[in-house]
Amino acid sequence: MKWNGNEVILEKETFLLALLEERQYALGKIAVELNGEIVPKSRYAEVIIQNKDIIEVVSFVGGG
């Protein structure tokens, strides 16, 4: 799969939530796009990621 432009090999299909937790993202401070479509937060635990998928994650810090 591609994660923010980097090639990452997935041993097996994985839930998006697991990949986000592994990378220690704060789930309330991010936006996730899967193959060009935004994934709502309510679906992070349902969506399954495969090796063909392209994921973009942006995370926000405070200040403005």
Added chain:
Amino acid sequence: MLEEDEKLIVFVNGKEEKGDWNTAYEVREQFAKKSDVVIVNGFQINENVELKDQDEIVLIRKGIMPKEEELECMLTARHTPAVHGKLKKGKVAIAGLGGLGSNIAVSLARIGVGMLRLIDFDVVEPSNLNRQNYDIRHLGLLKTVALKQQLQDINPYIQIDTVNKKITEKNAAELLKDCEIVCEAFDNPENKAMLINTVLTHLPGIKIVSASGMAGYKSTNLIRTIHPMKNLYLCGDFETEAMAGCGLMAPRVMVCAGHQANMVLRLLAGEEEV
């Protein structure tokens, strides 16, 4: 005397004119002899220049308030003519009127974006003044009220809408109605995420120019603009969070606001790349 079809057509203080003249000073002689400042196609001239068809000339006499119909033309004299028409049609919302939002709004008002919708529920307080575009006269006023007044003093010819509400998932569609671009200018990272997710999921016709990471005084060069998703542009250094010991300060905040305002300008002018 030139034949009719040999005469130049130029715009003098915004009005189309046709005449025998070939140079800027000849135009001044005919229309406003006492002008101190002559501007041709957006640039002030210090010596006579030859004119060509469709040139734009602005004549200003220092210290004299121009007629209202001339004032708008003079305000736009520095605008790049081809872009100005596109900006005038622009409708941009600014969500949050703090360090980022107030500075973005001033930039966009100066360049003549036709409609700005200012959204914030908060009032101006003293700690804001280290970075936000307000002054001590505004303390205690609603930010929408204070900012609108300033923007109208800068550019009376644009439309300013104000919304005194907190923007949420539920009301975003209504509050952003008719806007083509929204600047995310919040302070709180959960609210930033909420607005980006809401706009990208439910309002696919709107582009969002957001910000993350602009606190302190690390190198200015760390602040940049990226385009991570089709309708999302993100400005900042993406890591320097505002906190005790690393507060928000005008210089870096204004650089980030400048990135956002220029990205809005680029989008309105038809450029989608950063």
